[in-house]
Amino acid sequence: MLRKIREILALVFFVSITLLFLDFTGTIHTWLGWMAKIQFMPALFAVNTLVLVFLFLLTLIFGRVYCSVICPLGVMQDVISRISGMRKKKKNRFTYSVAYFYLRNIVLAIFIAAFFLGAGSVVALLSPYSSYGRIASNLLAPVWQLGNNVLAYFAERADSYAFYSTEVWIKSLPTFIIALVTFVVIFVLAWRNGRTYCNTICPVGTILGYVSRFSFFRIKIDSDKCKNCRLCSKQCKASCIDIKNHNVDYTRCVSCMNCLDSCKHGAIHYEFRFHGKKKDENGKEEFKTVETDNSRRTFLTTAVAVAAGSALKAQEMKVDGGLAKIIDKKVPKRNTPILPPGALSKNSFAKKCTGCQLCVSVCPNQVLRPSTDLMKLMQPEMSYEKGYCRPECTKCSEVCPTGAINLISMADKASTQIGHAVFIMENCVAVKDNVNCGNCERHCPTGAITMIHSKAGDKTSPQIPSVNVERCIGCGACENLCPSRPFSAIYVEGHERHRMI
Numbered sequence: 001m002l003r004k005i006r007e008i009l010a011l012v013f014f015v016s017i018t019l020l021f022l023d024f025t026g027t028i029h030t031w032l033g034w035m036a037k038i039q040f041m042p043a044l045f046a047v048n049t050l051v052l053v054f055l056f057l058l059t060l061i062f063g064r065v066y067c068s069v070i071c072p073l074g075v076m077q078d079v080i081s082r083i084s085g086m087r088k089k090k091k092n093r094f095t096y097s098v099a100y101f102y103l104r105n106i107v108l109a110i111f112i113a114a115f116f117l118g119a120g121s122v123v124a125l126l127s128p129y130s131s132y133g134r135i136a137s138n139l140l141a142p143v144w145q146l147g148n149n150v151l152a153y154f155a156e157r158a159d160s161y162a163f164y165s166t167e168v169w170i171k172s173l174p175t176f177i178i179a180l181v182t183f184v185v186i187f188v189l190a191w192r193n194g195r196t197y198c199n200t201i202c203p204v205g206t207i208l209g210y211v212s213r214f215s216f217f218r219i220k221i222d223s224d225k226c227k228n229c230r231l232c233s234k235q236c237k238a239s240c241i242d243i244k245n246h247n248v249d250y251t252r253c254v255s256c257m258n259c260l261d262s263c264k265h266g267a268i269h270y271e272f273r274f275h276g277k278k279k280d281e282n283g284k285e286e287f288k289t290v291e292t293d294n295s296r297r298t299f300l301t302t303a304v305a306v307a308a309g310s311a312l313k314a315q316e317m318k319v320d321g322g323l324a325k326i327i328d329k330k331v332p333k334r335n336t337p338i339l340p341p342g343a344l345s346k347n348s349f350a351k352k353c354t355g356c357q358l359c360v361s362v363c364p365n366q367v368l369r370p371s372t373d374l375m376k377l378m379q380p381e382m383s384y385e386k387g388y389c390r391p392e393c394t395k396c397s398e399v400c401p402t403g404a405i406n407l408i409s410m411a412d413k414a415s416t417q418i419g420h421a422v423f424i425m426e427n428c429v430a431v432k433d434n435v436n437c438g439n440c441e442r443h444c445p446t447g448a449i450t451m452i453h454s455k456a457g458d459k460t461s462p463q464i465p466s467v468n469v470e471r472c473i474g475c476g477a478c479e480n481l482c483p484s485r486p487f488s489a490i491y492v493e494g495h496e497r498h499r500m501i
Contacts, residue, residue, distance in 0.1 A: 002270060003257035006069060014075040021136035022144040024166055026362040026395045033399060036358060038070065039129040040204045042401035045352045059208045063215040063255040067198055067205055073128040074198055074205075074254070076135075077190040081237055084191040092234030092262075094194055096242050099249055104199070104206045111203040118347075121377040124355030128202050131182050133356035134378065138179035141361060142168050167386070171360060172370035175378050194237030199252040209251035216273050219253060219260075221246040225267035232259035232268055327485040329385040338382035338474060338494035340368065340389070341416040342397040342408040345497040352404035353379045359396035359405060365389060367476065368396060382418075384476030384492065389418075391445050391475060414445070417501050419474025419494040421449070421467045428489035430454065430462035440465045440478035440490050448472035465490060470501065 016032045023029070036042060043051035055066055067074045085093060107126065114122035124130050145168045152163035170176050189196040198205045221232075223246040233241040236259055240252035259268050336346070340359070343349040355378035360368045365387035368380045380396075382389060391414045397405045408416070421440075430437045431454060441449045448471035455461035465478070467490075474492045482488035 003261055006065070006255070006257055010069045010075045010078065013070050014072050014079075017072045017132075018136055018140065020399070021133055021358060021361045022141050024141070024145065024148075024362065024364070026364065026399065029362065029395075029399045033401075036129075036356075036399070036401040039401065040066065040071070040208075041127040041129045041354050042356070045354055046401065046403035048403075055208075056211055059211045060214060061216050063218055063250065063253060064205070064208050064212045065255045066208060068254040068256045071128055071204070072136075073132040073186070073202075074195070076132060077186060077195055077197060078237070078256070080187055080190040081194045092231060094234050094236055094239055096233045096236070096244075097239040099240075099252060100200050103201075104209075107201055108203045108206045118351050119375075120350050120353060120355065120379055121374065124353075124378045125178070126201075126203050127354045127356070128198075128204055130354040130356040130378075131186075133358055133361075134175060134179040135183045137357040137361045138170075138176045139183060167366065169366075169386075171366075171368075172372060172378075174372050175357070175370035178378065193239065195239070195252075195254065198254065199238055199240075206251075212253065213250050215250060217270060218250055218273055219248050219255070220269050220271055221248065222267045222269070225265050227265050227267070229264070231262040231264065235259055235262040329488060330486040331383050331385060332479075332487055332491040334491070334493055336419075336494040336496055337371065337373070337376075338419050338476075338492055339498070340380070340382060340396045340405055341413045341418055341498065342394075342400075342405040343418075343498065344406065347496075349404050350376055350379065352402050354402055354404075355379050356401070358399050358401065362395045362399050364393060364395060382476070382494075384480040384488075386480075388476035388480040389474075391473075412500070414473065415500050417473050417495060417499050419492040420469040420472045421465075421474070421478050421490050422493050423465050423467060423490050424487070425454075425464060425489070427484045427487055428464055429484055430464055434462055436463055437483065438463065438465075439481050439483060443477045443481045444472075445475060445477060446471050446473055449478060473501065 013035060017035050019028050020032055020036055037046070037048065038051050038055070040052075040055055042048075043055065059066060068078070069075070111123065111126045113119075114126075145166050148163060149165045149168070152165040155161065155163045186197050199209075219241075221241075221243070226243070226246060228243060230243050233239075233243045236253075237256065238249075238252045238254055240249035241247075241259060242249070255270075257270065260270060339346065339349050353376075355370065357370065357378070357380070360370060360380050367382045367384055367387050367389050369383060370378045371381045392410055394408055394410060394413055397408045400406075425431055428437070429435060438451050441451050448468045449465045450468070451463040452466045453459060453461045454464045474494065476492050478490045479488045479492050482490055
């Protein structure tokens, strides 16, 4: 029964968290966004004391159930391991192995050093939640979006707008490669040996493992009843049951309960650590299994809301009047990257962001993408080749679980200056082709752009934009909608520290 409960809860968390990364509408976050915020790493970076205390108490009482129920990367390994067992037709394929304490502690030391030194790239690589986020957003999301586009294609021909198509594209090739390599490594380890990654590399598993050593409820082996059949150790995907010495390595045990069902002699129990031991008629210690009070057990139920309804595409058409093909824009070289409103500053964002890609997944305007800079690799930054940051959208601040992007209102966003526009005269079509354009002025939501004659005093000269940097908020509407190709005649330069205007 305990194993079934654990598997049901694990499946609910795994599917729900996966949907958070697949849902490009951001609707599911209204219902399930809290699941991202109770992950260990996001809570640590957000200094969410309440969640951290809850997770430590949960581990102290029940052992590493976080790793086997809440952590999506841990559950993914269980799924892969289960499929491997079915494929090989081997139910009892694991064996006990000694713990690699040195490797675990070295990885943990590297993680702690990177955390305090602000090395976001290293932290992002080691964080289990972020690793799964990259796998879901880079490998699973494109498949999900293609399936959505197929449904949208047929729905449109049936005069239904329950679905709308979305563009499928690789937002960052380095991040895609890292996600692919991470998935392959974890897949191979889980396929062959179950929880190897969790118990040798994952810093969260190491931290919770130290707490789990003192857990109140734990697996215990009755040496008098044990027949040394090794069925329990062959079912243990954490390879932590030393049946020869009747010991369990509680730093690696994830409380999956598989061993309980495998034992045919009643020699393994999940029981309270400090309960009094009674003796039978022969003077031997009698093991009692603690019965679970159903009145105190809470079953998690989840209602997943599927986004429905028509939506207007934010992107512009790829052809001009159906005649001339428009060349794709190229990313301009920015001296300072553009960070989303709510990030406050470059330093604050770099210290708190774990590169989980959740904000990138839900951005409806496709302006957020993982950075390719080595020092902040996989952390999101903004670019306006495919859209611009619309003042009415605050999706990224709503879903960020670490506090790297603070929750911001639409009114505050419209007043937050994340950058300012810079005009490049030699790229402007008005100068090159001697025509009037004014596209940047018409679409500026803050009225920060006015058109002036390119030659002072000559009213016949073409008009060019003049930017009021005090009013510009850096939304990128001018850059995105500029007709110049391949580089816009006006682009946004980011600010290291955001300010209200």
